Amino acid sequence: MNRWEKIQEIAVTAAQMREIEGRIFAAGMPVAALMEKVAILISVRVQSLFPLLLNPTPNPSPLYREGRRFAVRVGVLVGPGHNGGDALVVARELHFRGYEVKIYRPFSKLKDLTVQHDLYAQSLGICYVENIADLQDCDLIIDGLFGFGLEREIKDNLAEAINQLNEWSKPVVSIDLPSGLQTDTGEVLGTAIKATYTLCLGLWKLGLLQDRALEYVGKAELIDFDIPLADITAILGEAPQIQRVTKEFIQQHLPLPRPAVTHKYKQGHLLLICGSRKYAGGAILTGLGARGSGVGMLSIAVPESLKSLLVSHLPEALIIGCEETENGAIASLPDAVNLGSYDAIACGPGITTEATTIVEGVLANNNPVILDADGLNILAQLGTISTLEKRQATTVLTPHAGEFKRLFPEIDYVQQNRVEAVKKAAELTGAIVLLKGARTVIGNASGKIWIVPESTPALARGGSGDVLTGLIGGLLAQGVAANINSLVERVVIAAWWHAQAGILAAKERTELGVDAFTLTQFLNPVLSGLL
Ligand SMILES: NC(=O)C1=CN([C@@H]2O[C@H](COP(=O)(O)OP(=O)(O)OC[C@H]3O[C@@H](n4cnc5c(N)ncnc54)[C@H](O)[C@@H]3O)[C@@H](O)[C@H]2O)[C@@H](O)CC1
Ligand SMILES: [K+]
Secondary structure (H helix, E strand, C coil): HHHHHHHCCCCEEEHHHHHHHHHHCCCCCCHEEEEEHHHHHHHHHHHHHHHCCCCCCCCCCHHHHCCCEECCCCEECHHHHHHHHHHHHHHHHHHHHHHHHEEECCCCCCCCCHHHHHHHHHCCCCCCECHHHHHHCCCEEECCCCCCCCCCCCCHHHHHHHHHHHCCCCCCCCCCCCEEEECCCEECCCCCCCCCEEEEECCCEEHCCCCCHHHCCCEEECCCCCCCHHHHHHHHHCCCCEEEEHHHHHHHHHHHCCCCCCCCHHHHHHEECCEEEECCHHHHHHHHHHHCCCCCCCEEEEEEEHHHHHHCCCCCCCEEEEEECCCCCCCECCCCCCCHHHCCEEECCCCCCCCHHHHHHHHHCCCCCCEECCHHHHHHHHHHHHHHHHHCCEEEEEECHHHHHHHHHCCCCCCCCCHHHHHHHHHHHHHHHEEEECCEEEECCCCCCEEEECCCCHHHHCCCHHHHHHHHHHHHHHHHCCCCCCCCHHHHHHHHHHHHHHHHHHHHCCCCCCCHHHHHHHHHHHHHHCC
């Protein structure tokens, strides 16, 4: 793995970033030199994103046709700390490159280095404005108000200025993170800049990966400024506790290539328990998700009345018809079904909350189990922690925020800090917990967290979770059959793969075109593209 790939896997808190930068400074790197270096990199990136339109012409240049934006007038927001220092260096560079720069610095007390850059910018004759409204004619705004040093709410005049600026809907490039976001939790402290681009410096800040930050972050990019890997490792350890899931990680952990000599049972046998008369389609989608995983053998237990429907959609699967309740839920599994004979069991989509004894039976068994949807609601009724305490084998829980709250009423901050919530849930239960969202978070009992950094709102659609359950189940079964030690990577792969299939499908069919069945058709193309 090269340096770029390695740093893409890391997410840090403000405290960790401070410790890492502290080591660099202690080793002799002058603070001013680092700021200069970083800010030059930012300024170069800004120039490529918003090239200077030197010669406005009725015939747009070829660059214009590539969809690049041009900027002439740039408003730079300068805060009191080193984020403001960065912004002042960027302002100076853009000024020298020929941009018309205006600086808005609503603070009188600045950090020393920032003072120096401020004095120099003034000496160059760069225009300073008193009011945010003076920036309304700008083509582009650079936001250097606060970075990871923001520690309290933004209030009063500054908050008003930010709100006013957000209303203009101008392109905004935020330095490090949109000013106003808490670095670790992504919480809005008072108010926050709505960025078009966020140029995150050095290492990804955790807050940028939290769902509630996303509407402020825009398109996020990492600006690498050569932090020595030794300094990163010294603070974060060899394997970071919070890992962004990257393509390289997936390539390393996929169950590929298959052994040259194998047979279907060696490639995992998954049992799905799903569906009811009311929710028949969920069973099909779960089955199609499992199919996409490449699992060796797939058995699907459904209410007897759904059997022929399932056979027609999944001819390769072994469909097990089960006795039904009056309402058409699974009442019991046939005696011939030996739960212990499967490599993994996925249980829940569409089973309704009538299937309590089924879920109890599955959990009493000693194989890896994935619970989703009604499987989770039943677990919540049984008592999540007390029920899971008794289990030795791997359990995977895949809640969305609502299900999470029902499962873990003691964890009341799931909306505020999804990463901490998952960490706590995994610690309390020993389970692998996957919290669905715009940035799906996965954690296990060791305290390690994985975040899927890209997804699409196209996936916010009924049935897409069923596909994920099947996909996780299939990958887990293959992992068990191959005797791999750690199964959490399989869950991580499934979450990433599912998101990428959504992204690919949305690219071809728009965000409105990704129904759950269509999603299953894009699972394999993601892999082909990856390899
Ligand atoms: N970490 C690194 O290695 C580097 C960091 N740099 C920059 O330095 C930034 C961090 O700099 P700082 O630690 O100076 O922090 P910031 O620039 O984020 O701001 C901290 C300052 O804002 C004040 N402040 C905090 N909350 C406030 C509020 N609500 N209202 C008014 N004032 C408030 C603080 O008292 C302090 O003076 C990074 O985000 C990045 O832009 C780069 O210059 C160079 C490399
Ligand atoms: K900023």
